[in-house]
Amino acid sequence: MKAELLTIGNELLIGHTVNTNAAYLGRALASVGVLVRRAVTVGDERDEIVAALEEAWRRADVLVTTGGLGPTHDDITKKAVAEFCGVELEFHPEIMQKVREAFARRNMEMPAPNEDQAWLPKGAILIDNPIGTAVGFHFRRDGKHCFVLPGVPSEMRHMTDAYVVPTLREFSGGLVFRRRVLRTTGIAESALYELLGEPREVESRGVKVAFLPQFAGVDIALSVGPLDAATAEKLLDEAEAWFRQRVGKWIYGRDDQKLEEVVAELFFKTGKTVATAESCTGGLLANRLTDVSGSSNYFDRGVVTYSNASKMQILGVREETLARHGAVSEQTAREMAEGVRRISGTDFGVSTTGIAGPTGGTPEKPVGLVYIGFAGPDGSYVEKHQFRKDRLENKFRATQAALAVLWRELGKIVREER
Amino acid sequence: MKAELLTIGNELLIGHTVNTNAAYLGRALASVGVLVRRAVTVGDERDEIVAALEEAWRRADVLVTTGGLGPTHDDITKKAVAEFCGVELEFHPEIMQKVREAFARRNMEMPAPNEDQAWLPKGAILIDNPIGTAVGFHFRRDGKHCFVLPGVPSEMRHMTDAYVVPTLREFSGGLVFRRRVLRTTGIAESALYELLGEPREVESRGVKVAFLPQFAGVDIALSVGPLDAATAEKLLDEAEAWFRQRVGKWIYGRDDQKLEEVVAELFFKTGKTVATAESCTGGLLANRLTDVSGSSNYFDRGVVTYSNASKMQILGVREETLARHGAVSEQTAREMAEGVRRISGTDFGVSTTGIAGPTGGTPEKPVGLVYIGFAGPDGSYVEKHQFRKDRLENKFRATQAALAVLWRELGKIVREER
Numbered sequence: 001m002k003a004e005l006l007t008i009g010n011e012l013l014i015g016h017t018v019n020t021n022a023a024y025l026g027r028a029l030a031s032v033g034v035l036v037r038r039a040v041t042v043g044d045e046r047d048e049i050v051a052a053l054e055e056a057w058r059r060a061d062v063l064v065t066t067g068g069l070g071p072t073h074d075d076i077t078k079k080a081v082a083e084f085c086g087v088e089l090e091f092h093p094e095i096m097q098k099v100r101e102a103f104a105r106r107n108m109e110m111p112a113p114n115e116d117q118a119w120l121p122k123g124a125i126l127i128d129n130p131i132g133t134a135v136g137f138h139f140r141r142d143g144k145h146c147f148v149l150p151g152v153p154s155e156m157r158h159m160t161d162a163y164v165v166p167t168l169r170e171f172s173g174g175l176v177f178r179r180r181v182l183r184t185t186g187i188a189e190s191a192l193y194e195l196l197g198e199p200r201e202v203e204s205r206g207v208k209v210a211f212l213p214q215f216a217g218v219d220i221a222l223s224v225g226p227l228d229a230a231t232a233e234k235l236l237d238e239a240e241a242w243f244r245q246r247v248g249k250w251i252y253g254r255d256d257q258k259l260e261e262v263v264a265e266l267f268f269k270t271g272k273t274v275a276t277a278e279s280c281t282g283g284l285l286a287n288r289l290t291d292v293s294g295s296s297n298y299f300d301r302g303v304v305t306y307s308n309a310s311k312m313q314i315l316g317v318r319e320e321t322l323a324r325h326g327a328v329s330e331q332t333a334r335e336m337a338e339g340v341r342r343i344s345g346t347d348f349g350v351s352t353t354g355i356a357g358p359t360g361g362t363p364e365k366p367v368g369l370v371y372i373g374f375a376g377p378d379g380s381y382v383e384k385h386q387f388r389k390d391r392l393e394n395k396f397r398a399t400q401a402a403l404a405v406l407w408r409e410l411g412k413i414v415r416e417e418r
Numbered sequence: 419m420k421a422e423l424l425t426i427g428n429e430l431l432i433g434h435t436v437n438t439n440a441a442y443l444g445r446a447l448a449s450v451g452v453l454v455r456r457a458v459t460v461g462d463e464r465d466e467i468v469a470a471l472e473e474a475w476r477r478a479d480v481l482v483t484t485g486g487l488g489p490t491h492d493d494i495t496k497k498a499v500a501e502f503c504g505v506e507l508e509f510h511p512e513i514m515q516k517v518r519e520a521f522a523r524r525n526m527e528m529p530a531p532n533e534d535q536a537w538l539p540k541g542a543i544l545i546d547n548p549i550g551t552a553v554g555f556h557f558r559r560d561g562k563h564c565f566v567l568p569g570v571p572s573e574m575r576h577m578t579d580a581y582v583v584p585t586l587r588e589f590s591g592g593l594v595f596r597r598r599v600l601r602t603t604g605i606a607e608s609a610l611y612e613l614l615g616e617p618r619e620v621e622s623r624g625v626k627v628a629f630l631p632q633f634a635g636v637d638i639a640l641s642v643g644p645l646d647a648a649t650a651e652k653l654l655d656e657a658e659a660w661f662r663q664r665v666g667k668w669i670y671g672r673d674d675q676k677l678e679e680v681v682a683e684l685f686f687k688t689g690k691t692v693a694t695a696e697s698c699t700g701g702l703l704a705n706r707l708t709d710v711s712g713s714s715n716y717f718d719r720g721v722v723t724y725s726n727a728s729k730m731q732i733l734g735v736r737e738e739t740l741a742r743h744g745a746v747s748e749q750t751a752r753e754m755a756e757g758v759r760r761i762s763g764t765d766f767g768v769s770t771t772g773i774a775g776p777t778g779g780t781p782e783k784p785v786g787l788v789y790i791g792f793a794g795p796d797g798s799y800v801e802k803h804q805f806r807k808d809r810l811e812n813k814f815r816a817t818q819a820a821l822a823v824l825w826r827e828l829g830k831i832v833r834e835e836r
Contacts, residue, residue: 023434
């Protein structure tokens with residue numbers, strides 16, 4: 001089955017709101033074998049909506065719309081849908097009752113415009129919404145399905161999971177699209193490409209491959225379908241094995257896994273602990289480590305030593321080191337990592353120092369130069385990286401490199417313990 | 419002029435990548451009076467791309483495409499555009515040279531597939547890309563404009579700002595759409611609504627108003643147009659004054675301004691300095707403060723004291739305080755803020771301690787409970803907040819509350835100095 005999305009709202013076109021609903025629906029539909037072929041966004045204008053509905057209906061078997069279902073004056077999806085279907089709107093007292101009660105619970109009287117919410121195109125099936133007052137509905141015509149969902153992401157997602165996905169599963173004939181992402185770090189897209197060439201061997205078996213460079217590293221996206229679920233999984237397993245054999249040492253995870261989550265699992269497995277000493281990353285490394293629930297089991301403390309005084313005072317970096325080599329140097333990175341490990345009594349210490357930019361670079365120490373220090377029971381070492389010009393990108397890339405150091409060190413311990 | 423966007427990529431349809439490019443382009447085009455009427459996403463298939471180009475071309479005066487311009491095999495936008503235009507691809511040795519040099523700077527040889535990047539549809543104007551190797555171009559046909567941009571957000575944004583926007587400004591006939599966002603923090607949407615009612619007085623003058631709740635606070639979005647630029651600005655100024663008169667004490671900034679940027683300006687203005695002591699926010703507060711270039715002028719250091727030992731050892735929090743009141747308490751928050759101020763010698767100390775969740779809550783100290791401590795030359799105080807259940811949301815909301823404390827304290831100093 002082919003699907004199209006129609007996301008409605010001036011906020012989307014004018015760019016105030018990023019269209020996360022489309023991404024969510026794309027993933028949800030693919031999970032039951034329905035591939036979105038086109039996603040269209042139009043504004044809150046009835047003619048535009050009707051025209052877009054008619055076009056999409058010609059091409060697709062399944063149409064999902066979001067937005068334009070609230071009580072305010074710019075919400076006109078329902079009228080457009082009724083016009084498109086050539087039916088009248090019909091009053092649903094049970095909807096009215098529910099909206100009235102929701103206002104009553106907040107000790108408010110229902111504003112008059114909310115009465116509009118109780119009218120649905122004739123023949124439409126109301127989709128239950130236990131988490132809000134927005135209305136969603138489903139109708140069938142010409143053997144096709146149309147789902148009309150609200151634009152509020154939480155309510156849209158709830159209706160998608162509880163109604164749209166199960167409904168489509170019945171009709172999709174058991175065939176699915178499956179996708180698996182292999183996440184790499186520490187290797188450039190072009191270097192991957194040189195190692196792998198065009199992965200024809202994988203593609204000839206029906207697996208589509210895409211390389212997606214992100215700040216976090218290059219993602220390798222594998223997709224198959226429509227197929228029965230078992231065949232799809234088997235093909236993906238084989239393709240994953242093909243890639244792991246060739247570039248496995250750079251693959252840290254799958255799908256939406258973040259490097260800090262992978263690192264957290266390794267900390268849980270090994271029982272090791274860590275403390276961080278950051279300069280150029282300004283706390284982002286500690287922040288990413290503590291984004292994982294349960295991180296207090298392995299993360300003891302972090303320090304963000306921006307001033308030279310704090311590097312000396314908290315971490316014991318030597319004045320001579322700072323004077324001779326500068327705050328951004330291999331030597332300072334090493335003393336920071338060793339210092340934070342010493343004061344914390346953790347197994348590992350990790351440090352970052354560099355020029356995040358956009359200003360502050362020199363010919364010898366350009367913007368984007370970052371040192372990552374690591375200290376452990378067997379000694380310490382420092383990695384040198386040259387990132388780019390954007391401050392936030394550099395901060396992120398530096399923390400990714402620091403997490404990658406932890407990932408490799410913890411990985412060694414896990415392999416030794418086996 | 420009417421514009422349409424065509425964003426290309428299977429990754430967008432299948433929901434792996436959220437379409438932030440469309441939002442960015444929507445805002446950029448509106449800034450020069452070009453309103454996006456429709457945004458379409460299709461996959462990496464030549465026929466789909468050509469069909470979508472042809473449809474959009476019938477409706478729009480300006481067409482902007484993103485995606486599908488890299489060197490890998492799934493990038494076929496350029497061929498589709500050439501087919502749509504009915505022209506051949508033409509080799510540009512200057513592009514080849516640039517790509518080759520970019521690889522050389524990284525001490526790498528250019529992989530063969532990158533040669534594809536040097537071919538452009540005949541008659542197209544190359545758009546300069548000083549920050550990467552992706553190619554973008556512009557062509558005119560039938561008096562209309564088509565801009566073909568890469569999908570990598572940073573490069574797409576650069577080309578939009580440096581080329582697309584200035585080019586369209588020349589053609590847009592002087593009428594503009596303008597939008598201004600007033601950003602509030604510390605007041606709920608319902609409380610704003612109670613203070614303001616429906617802002618009919620503003621809306622009757624042609625200014626559209628929308629309330630947009632975000633984690634950072636509620637944004638009030640004002641929009642006008644199409645109008646000449648002077649009238650648009652005047653209407654927005656009047657509307658802003660209307661809101662400032664009523665809820666000004668909660669408005670910290672405009673448009674994309676972040677609270678950390680507003681706080682940074684106040685630090686620059688006052689010459690004050692700060693150090694942070696974080697527990698539940700795990701480094702995010704320091705990270706946000708150091709996201710601003712130049713923050714080393716006011717940010718001395720931060721500590722992320724996750725363990726009780728580190729709270730005592732680095733900050734001098736008393737063992738008795740932790741034993742009697744717990745790490746998540748008003749008393750601990752106060753001692754953390756005072757401690758980090760004392761060891762750093764800064765004007766201010768700010769602290770966070772709480773239960774980020776999703777686990778770790780108790781009936782007395784539920785998930786989402788956060789204390790924000792502030793210490794300054796005139797003493798210290800602690801704010802108590804009750805946020806929600808999501809860990810990352812709680813971390814962000816807690817840092818927003820901590821930054822709001824700094825914003826108010828610095829604001830007082832600025833007003834006193836006047």
